[in-house]
Amino acid sequence: MRVALFSPVWFPVPPDRYGGIEAVVHLLADGLVDAGVDVTLFASGDSRTKAELVSAFETAPSERIGESYWELQHLLPFLERRDEFDLVHDHSGLVGLTVFGLTDCPTLHTVHGPLTGDPGEVYTAVCNAVPGSGLVSLTRNQRRPCPSLPWVANVHNAIDTSRYRLERRPGDALLFLGRMSPDKGAHRAIRVAERLGRPLKIAAKCREPGEIAYFESYVEPHLNDVIEYVGEVDHDEKCALLAEAHALLVPIEWEEPFGLVMIEALASGTPTVALRRGSVPELLVDGKTAYIADDLAGMVAAVGKVEALDPGVLRAEAEARFSVERMVEGYIAAYESTMRTAVSESVPALSVAPAA
Amino acid sequence: MRVALFSPVWFPVPPDRYGGIEAVVHLLADGLVDAGVDVTLFASGDSRTKAELVSAFETAPSERIGESYWELQHLLPFLERRDEFDLVHDHSGLVGLTVFGLTDCPTLHTVHGPLTGDPGEVYTAVCNAVPGSGLVSLTRNQRRPCPSLPWVANVHNAIDTSRYRLERRPGDALLFLGRMSPDKGAHRAIRVAERLGRPLKIAAKCREPGEIAYFESYVEPHLNDVIEYVGEVDHDEKCALLAEAHALLVPIEWEEPFGLVMIEALASGTPTVALRRGSVPELLVDGKTAYIADDLAGMVAAVGKVEALDPGVLRAEAEARFSVERMVEGYIAAYESTMRTAVSESVPALSVAPAA
Numbered sequence: 119m120r121v122a123l124f125s126p127v128w129f130p131v132p133p134d135r136y137g138g139i140e141a142v143v144h145l146l147a148d149g150l151v152d153a154g155v156d157v158t159l160f161a162s163g164d165s166r167t168k169a170e171l172v173s174a175f176e177t178a179p180s181e182r183i184g185e186s187y188w189e190l191q192h193l194l195p196f197l198e199r200r201d202e203f204d205l206v207h208d209h210s211g212l213v214g215l216t217v218f219g220l221t222d223c224p225t226l227h228t229v230h231g232p233l234t235g236d237p238g239e240v241y242t243a244v245c246n247a248v249p250g251s252g253l254v255s256l257t258r259n260q261r262r263p264c265p266s267l268p269w270v271a272n273v274h275n276a277i278d279t280s281r282y283r284l285e286r287r288p289g290d291a292l293l294f295l296g297r298m299s300p301d302k303g304a305h306r307a308i309r310v311a312e313r314l315g316r317p318l319k320i321a322a323k324c325r326e327p328g329e330i331a332y333f334e335s336y337v338e339p340h341l342n343d344v345i346e347y348v349g350e351v352d353h354d355e356k357c358a359l360l361a362e363a364h365a366l367l368v369p370i371e372w373e374e375p376f377g378l379v380m381i382e383a384l385a386s387g388t389p390t391v392a393l394r395r396g397s398v399p400e401l402l403v404d405g406k407t408a409y410i411a412d413d414l415a416g417m418v419a420a421v422g423k424v425e426a427l428d429p430g431v432l433r434a435e436a437e438a439r440f441s442v443e444r445m446v447e448g449y450i451a452a453y454e455s456t457m458r459t460a461v462s463e464s465v466p467a468l469s470v471a472p473a474a
Numbered sequence: 475m476r477v478a479l480f481s482p483v484w485f486p487v488p489p490d491r492y493g494g495i496e497a498v499v500h501l502l503a504d505g506l507v508d509a510g511v512d513v514t515l516f517a518s519g520d521s522r523t524k525a526e527l528v529s530a531f532e533t534a535p536s537e538r539i540g541e542s543y544w545e546l547q548h549l550l551p552f553l554e555r556r557d558e559f560d561l562v563h564d565h566s567g568l569v570g571l572t573v574f575g576l577t578d579c580p581t582l583h584t585v586h587g588p589l590t591g592d593p594g595e596v597y598t599a600v601c602n603a604v605p606g607s608g609l610v611s612l613t614r615n616q617r618r619p620c621p622s623l624p625w626v627a628n629v630h631n632a633i634d635t636s637r638y639r640l641e642r643r644p645g646d647a648l649l650f651l652g653r654m655s656p657d658k659g660a661h662r663a664i665r666v667a668e669r670l671g672r673p674l675k676i677a678a679k680c681r682e683p684g685e686i687a688y689f690e691s692y693v694e695p696h697l698n699d700v701i702e703y704v705g706e707v708d709h710d711e712k713c714a715l716l717a718e719a720h721a722l723l724v725p726i727e728w729e730e731p732f733g734l735v736m737i738e739a740l741a742s743g744t745p746t747v748a749l750r751r752g753s754v755p756e757l758l759v760d761g762k763t764a765y766i767a768d769d770l771a772g773m774v775a776a777v778g779k780v781e782a783l784d785p786g787v788l789r790a791e792a793e794a795r796f797s798v799e800r801m802v803e804g805y806i807a808a809y810e811s812t813m814r815t816a817v818s819e820s821v822p823a824l825s826v827a828p829a830a
Contacts, residue, residue: 186542186569191596193572197603213542213569216549220576240547247553 119453120156122206122223123147123169124214127192128183131165135350136323138378139230142275142445143209149276149446155453158203160196160210172196186213193217205453212244219248224460226270226452228254232373233263241267252456254449256376257397263373270455273448274401275376276440281353282385284433285361291317291344292421293363293388295356295379298322298329298337303393305336306369306414308345310391313418317344318367321351321359360386365424368392369417377401380408385436387429391420407435475809476512478562478579479503479525480570483548484539487521491706492679494734495586498631498801499565505632505802511809514559516552516566528552542569549573561809568600575604580816582626582808584610588729589619597623608812610805612732613753619729626811629804630757631732632796637709638741640789641717647673647700648777649719649744651712651735654678654685654693659749661692662725662770664701666747669774673700674723677707677715716742721780724748725773733757736764741792743785747776763791 123146129137132144140161147159147169157169162178165171174191182188193214196206200223208214208227218225231237245251245267252270255261261269292314294307304320311318324333333347341347351359360366366383367390374396381401383390390408392398402408407427409420438444479502485493488500496517503515503525513525518534521527530547538544549570552562556579564570564583574581587593601607601623608626611617617625648670650663660676667674680689689703697703707715716722722739723746730752737757739746746764748754758764763783765776794800 184542185540186545186567187540187596189542190569190572191599194599194603197572197576211542213546216546216553217573217576220553220573240543243547243550247550 119457120202120204121150121158121453122196122200122203123150123157123159124193124196124206124208124210124218125159125161125165126210127162127175127189128178128180129162130178131159131161131167138275139209141378145276145278145442146445146449149442150449153446153450155450160192172199189213197221205457207449207453212240215251216244216248219244219251224456225251226254226456227251228256228273229260230256230375232375233260233267234373235263238263252452252459254452257400259373259397259400260375271448271452273445273452274440275378275381276442276445277378277381277385277436279385279437279441282357282360282382282436284387284429286387286429287361288364288388289317289362290364291319291362293359293366294318294320294322294369295351295359295366295382296322298324298333300332300336301370301372301374303369303371304333305340306371307367308337308340309414310367310369310417310421311345312340313414314421316364316421318346319359319363320345320347321349321356322347323350356382357386360388363388365421366390367417368398369414370395370398372396374398381436381440384432384440387432389424389427389429389432391417391424393417401440403435407432475813476558476560477506477514477809478552478556478559479506479513479515480549480552480562480564480566480574481515481517481521482566483518483531483545484534484536485518486534487515487517487523494631495565497734501632501634501798502801502805505798506805509802509806511806516548528555545569553577561813563805563809568596571607572600572604575600575607580812581607582610582812583607584612584629585616586612586731588731589616589623590729591619594619608808608815610808613756615729615753615756616731627804627808629801629808630796631734631737632798632801633734633737633741633792635741635793635797638713638716638738638792640743640785642743642785643717644720644744645673645718646720647675647718649715649722650674650676650678650725651707651715651722651738652678654680654689656688656692657726657728657730659725659727660689661696662727663723664693664696665770666723666725666773666777667701668696669770670777672720672777674702675715675719676701676703677705677712678703679706712738713742716744719744721777722746723773724754725770726751726754728752730754737792737796740788740796743788745780745783745785745788747773747780749773757796759791763788 125131125143129140131140133140147167150157151168159167159169160172163173163176172195179188205224206218215227254271292311294304296302376397394410404410411417481487481499485496487496489496503523506513507524515523515525516528519529519532528551535544561580562574571583610627648667652658732753750766760766767773
């Protein structure tokens with residue numbers, strides 16, 4: 119099976135810092151190669167992969183993010199070689215889905231963003247305009263605004279569980295991990311910590327103007343000796359924070375398609391207390407691997423119970439449901455089903471002449 | 475003949491102020507309808523046209539110019555209806571050329587920008603990746619960096635000559651019309667005027683940061699009682715300036731694909747003194763409709779001779795070569811040739827059975 123795997127072009131694979139999609143594409147490409155699939159990865163030239171790498175650009179054009187002139191160039195090398203592939207698996211976005219869907223190559227596209235509002239309408243328009251491609255969701259909840267799109271599989275994102283360790287040394291402090299955004303809710307994590315009189319460490323990306331404005335208005339005024347903003351953290355710092363945290367708080371207020379931080383916590387044996395939104399109820403099991411609350415009062419109540427959760431059970435859940443091997447199996451099954459459909463559609467039905 | 479005509483989506487057709495491509499598409503759409511062609515214009519909903527109008531957006535998303543998420547949506551209504559058309563004529567850009575080129579609909583694409591450097595390489599890559607579409611140039615000179623692209627016609631841009639009048643009342647002052655950019659050369663126009671001791675009026679768009687920086691460094695320091703910046707002008711003000719000018723100066727230093735201002739001057743009977751770059755030698759006839767110089771000294775020398783040019787000859791040239799009717803004829807011929815090619819390629823060669 120020869121697969122053309124498309125990353126977004128804006129960041130290298132894996133990304134230096136940000137780029138959740140690129141991180142997942144990196145694990146998928148290497149995992150598919152390990153599983154014996156012939157993979158050609160289309161990504162910028164500063165990427166690292168076990169797959170064959172094809173690059174329209176030597177370095178990722180991060181500063182031109184979203185501009186069609188650059189996005190289009192990323193797609194062209196595939197179009198010239200499209201007869202070489204049995205399937206194209208796109209993570210690059212809607213232009214990729216449209217362009218690949220117009221070729222004869224069977225096309226699978228993973229939806230990484232939410233489908234609420236405008237994006238759901240645009241996805242619907244693309245799938246009507248260019249029917250025949252299959253979509254993959256990250257969670258069932260992600261599909262909810264658009265149940266009639268041509269879904270062919272639901273495949274959870276993965277992490278490399280070997281990069282996370284079960285080394286719990288919890289203190290009193292709670293942890294918020296993410297970026298500075300009202301959706302992610304660092305300000306709600308602060309309210310939970312304040313009500314409990316517990317320390318809180320906030321590790322979050324805060325670079326964009328919107329992130330900085332939110333930080334200055336809703337987070338910074340609450341900082342003191344115990345409510346602490348530790349800035350952005352790298353992988354090792356993140357692992358240390360997860361090991362030391364009493365619990366991770368996930369007070370999201372949006373339909374997040376997939377919350378990667380929750381499976382990082384699972385793999386570290388760190389209990390999570392989360393609001394029941396987006397992917398939370400699909401990724402976490404209330405009372406077994408986390409506590410899921412309906413409001414902030416529920417989160418406050420749950421924080422005292424987290425010692426009842428067994429870190430070993432959390433770790434086992436991460437390995438069983440969110441390993442690279444599990445994601446690769448899910449995608450290979452989707453590839454095989456897509457190719458079977460493509461073959462059956464290209465073979466005309468038998469026409470039997472009436473008996474003379 | 476049912477033609478899908480694609481404008482860029484960023485400005486309405488015709489544009490309120492800027493948008494040279496949208497202005498030409500407006501004249502083409504109405505001209506084709508007048509010539510009996512069944513035209514569907516794909517442009518934003520704030521457009522005015524004699525053609526059937528299909529719009530992905532109620533108003534042009536000008537502030538999102540260049541973003542693929544918006545550009546893609548502009549193309550989708552065509553994809554759903556593509557079987558209704560005999561031909562798609564694209565002015566929208568490279569994503570349009572790629573997407574339309576992947577459909578079965580014969581595709582013609584007018585190249586509006588220069589092909590020097592990167593854009594020429596990207597056009598070449600697109601035409602290799604999606605062969606079969608035909609390109610139209612605005613001038614022969616525009617093709618020079620990429621002579622091997624699949625050119626099918628050369629069609630000059632047009633103006634509505636009825637909106638320009640032969641009402642010459644020339645004074646001493648020279649005129650510069652355009653935008654504030656080193657390529658367009660307002661600073662060179664100033665040098666010509668200063669050497670001659672003649673007044674100069676500069677009418678130019680000056681909005682973008684780069685335009686303002688250029689203005690402040692290279693133009694503003696030279697302004698005085700006789701070297702005058704009159705700002706941006708509307709159509710009537712432009713016509714008045716052209717009527718009153720001793721001559722229009724076009725001191726360009728770039729491979730401009732098509733200089734619309736020169737045909738506006740022709741239609742107004744206003745002599746032009748230009749540098750021999752880009753489209754200049756194709757649009758103007760040295761010694762008959764303008765003077766074409768090799769350097770600024772040549773321009774200085776030519777300004778004194780312009781009274782030898784007959785305004786009636788200039789006007790006749792505009793009507794003969796740059797009218798809407800002429801442009802429409804050129805495109806209809808290109809449509810017919812493209813459709814003939816498409817038909818001949820879709821009909822297999824006759825296979826004659828050998829005599830038994």
